[in-house]
Amino acid sequence: MKFKMIGSDTSQTRIDWVVGQLKELPKGAKILDAGAGERRFKPYCNHMHYVAQDFGKYEGGLASTGLQAESWDNEGLDIVSDIVSIPVDDSSFDYILCTEVLEHVPDAVSAIREFSRILKPGGVLLTTAPFCSLTHFAPYHFSGYNHYWWEHHLAKNGFEIETIQANGTWFSFVAQELSRSRTVGKTYGAPWLGLLTRVLSIPLIFLLSLMERFDQGSQEMLCFGYMIKSKKITDCDDGNKIIEKLINVQS
Secondary structure (H helix, E strand, C coil): CCCCCCCCCCCCHHHHHHHHHHHHHCCEEEEEEEEECCCCCCCHHHEEEEEEEECCCCCCCCCCCCCCCCCCCCCCCCEECCCCCCCCCCCCCEEEECCCHHHHHHCCHHHHHHHHHHHEEEEEEEEECCCCCCCCCCCCCCCCHHHHHHHHHHHCCCCEEEEEEEEHHHHHHHHHHHHHHHHHHHHCCCCCHHHHHHHHHHHHHHHHHHHCCCCHHHHHHCCCEEEEEEEECCCHHHHHHHHHHHHHHHC
């Protein structure tokens, strides 16, 4: 196995997962990109009827709070609305894509409930969101979610999880934050100490990279986030049954 230093390019696994899922969807299906932002995944939906929704208020800029995009383009959205109240009929879509959005929603559970309303029975929801992340796109950043959150709230709102996959491990997460030392030091502390910390962290990142090769489930403690494919079931009573199964397994 080729040795690879960890701690950078952490989003690529998530992007590859989304692109792979979109390419497998059937031609002519109707898909909603909820919280589409700059519609980065639209090129992979050309074989479908693609609809982009977003609240359209984030503008980017050089604000000093957390991580910000230098600029942001809200042009080209098909629907501008709150994600918990999308002005379409019930059962309007075959698929919903919602990637790296729910951490920016004050009431993510209501968003899941809205997805259940507008998705056709048997339709598929593709979601990704951080478990833990630095503040970004402030002031529109509110939370993160572990797999227990997904298992509970998706089932409660009429979804059955088909696949749920962690992105990263405890080792890769710590390596990523060590690799940010210079940038964080420059923004929030003494720049020269940030640079020194970055240099000193290189051997630690190397050791973490070695440790990750022997990882045995450290994502249970910490990971970047989750990638979930879930299916809307036709009866919400089935969702309650799924929750009962989860409770029985955990008890």
